[in-house]
Amino acid sequence: MNFIKRLFTGLKQEADTPVTVDSSVAEEAENSPVTAEAENSPVTAEAENSPVVEEVPEPEPAPSFPDVRNVLQIPVISESIFPENSDAVLIKAQPSPTGDQCLFTANRPLMSGNSWFFLDFESAEGSPLAEGLFCLEDVETVLVCEYTVTVTRKDKTLVDWVPLAKEVGAAIRGALEGGEGLIAEKIIADLPSEDEIREGIQKVIDDEVNPGVAGHGGNITLMTVRGNSVTIQMGGGCQGCSAADLTLKQGIHTSFRKAVPKVGAIFDETDHTAGLNPFFS
Template sequence: MHIQTQPTPNPATLMFQPGRPVSPERTYDFDNPDDAEVSPLASALFSLGSVTGVFFGADFVSVTRDPAGSDWATLKPEVMGILVDHFASGAPLVRGETETAPRIDENEEDADIRAQITELLDDRVRPAVAGDGGDIVFHGFQEGIVYLKMQGACAGCPSSTMTLKNGIENLLRYYVPEVTEVRAV
């Protein structure tokens, strides 16, 4: 198995592309070993000690390291070994269901607005952030405010605030005039 690696805008995160589907149905984001217990792969990655985040995208795994821990020169081969072992074993990516964050209480009258927002996010934003090793999850729209959660390489990225405010907020405000602000969850 040949695994390609790609840097992300977040210097603490590398994207690993195994050349096969990872989680095509939905994304998974683990930010601590306790949450990762449902995933044999995420648990194995956290066991390396320097890993502080694991994200599964459709065809990639993003791994975030503790800047005070091992450097990528040391950690990268260990991560690649775990990925090869996992995919060769045929073990499941996740056992059982994982919890999703609750959505913001929403007004039913805003259903059309939410549909416009999710369509823009799915068509224009999510593919771009997936290319950087992350994802953005829509958590709701209330009183003009769009609530989003940054995941994977996007969570904790130095440019994530600029991405939310200058990129996504401007895009949504342009196409959906009811949007006045975008906030991170």
């Protein structure tokens, strides 16, 4: 259609403009088959007789969004890492990918049903397990939960956990073989109920954490409370964010422990690789 319009306009301009034509060229043009064809062509005839119609641009197709995929996350079936019915105290060390923490798993319970976070040496008073660990120079914090101890080290620049892990293993083994209670009786006696933990954590999420992360389009949901251990899920902009680990450790952990000092382990069950556009994929 544009072609016809251009042709029609061009013909009209030619008709209006006085043109000096070389007679030989004009003669040649008159006799040329192309000109004759053009004069008789239906296109020219149609263009002369029909009114010029403005072309209506076709509407642009709606932008296509990726399909929302519903990906289920199911737990991995883990096989026991220790031989069954072993009398010896067996401990495995597993450094975290970030290198600042190391998880120690023993083949016997260290604190059944609950967990406790020891912030410093003073907080470890009366708890032989934590006292032994804080005697080690590089231990910053200690979290005891069920069969595990998570140790954070002071020197974040060191990557090799083997030397410190061996010392931590010896301290855990020593506390277990000591025969005393591993955690101070006062701590066990004053453990809060699940409802108290749930109420306190939900309040700090609503009043402090979520208003803070909302600026980045994120949100935190309290999923479960078991004993004094809580499990949260990071959603919105937090899910898959490259700074999620920093937000969790420096923001959420600090807020939770400040508002609810007796909260123990804080688990994050967010799958940071799921979703439509995660950073960690």
